[in-house]
Amino acid sequence: MPPEFxxxxxxxxxxxxxxxxxxxxxxxxxxxxxxxxxxxxxTDALIQVSKAVVDNKENEQNAVRLSSQLExxxxxxxxxxxxxxxxxxxxxxxxxxxxxxxxxxxxxYLAELFEILKLKFSKGEVQLNGHIxxxxxxxxxxxxxxxESNEKFNSLMAEFDSVARH
Numbered sequence: 577m578p579p580e581f582x583x584x585x586x587x588x589x590x591x592x593x594x595x596x597x598x599x600x601x602x603x604x605x606x607x608x609x610x611x612x613x614x615x616x617x618x619t620d621a622l623i624q625v626s627k628a629v630v631d632n633k634e635n636e637q638n639a640v641r642l643s644s645q646l647e648x649x650x651x652x653x654x655x656x657x658x659x660x661x662x663x664x665x666x667x668x669x670x671x672x673x674x675x676x677x678x679x680x681x682x683x684x685y686l687a688e689l690f691e692i693l694k695l696k697f698s699k700g701e702v703q704l705n706g707h708i709x710x711x712x713x714x715x716x717x718x719x720x721x722x723x724e725s726n727e728k729f730n731s732l733m734a735e736f737d738s739v740a741r742h
Contacts, residue, residue: 578652588645591638595679596726598635599719602628606712618697625693632686639679646672661739668732675725682718685711
């Protein structure tokens with residue numbers, strides 16, 4: 577087993593867990609924002625949205641860090657033997673690249689939501705409610721996919737470990 581692969585894997589696993597936790601935290605903020613919206617407490621809702629955007633910047637940085645670890649893993653993966661271990665490793669890497677892709681979509685939706693809510697809260701534009709719910713639904717779907725991707729990566733790496741031991 578190339579030591580670079582093992583080291584990048586450990587770092588990547590930690591970073592991916594931080595990403596999954598971060599999206600979960602943002603979804604909790606969205607629940608709070610929805611409650612504030614229902615109470616017509618737009619000032620506090622906008623503050624919470626700003627907090628979610630700032631918090632999500634850390635997730636963007638984590639996506640870059642994870643991509644770097646995945647690049648290292650992919651670079652040394654051809655040196656993994658046996659072949660079955662190499663195939664599992666490449667599938668896990670591919671899966672985790674998908675996580676980064678979904679995180680980027682999630683971040684885009686969060687930025688869109690921030691702009692929509694700024695309009696709503698500053699100008700009281702009620703006709704945006706459907707768009708808000710649609711955007712939150714998309715974010716929830718991306719968060720679910722991020723969590724599933726992370727679980728799949730962990731499952732594949734457990735299978736990788738099992739094959740590598742035998």
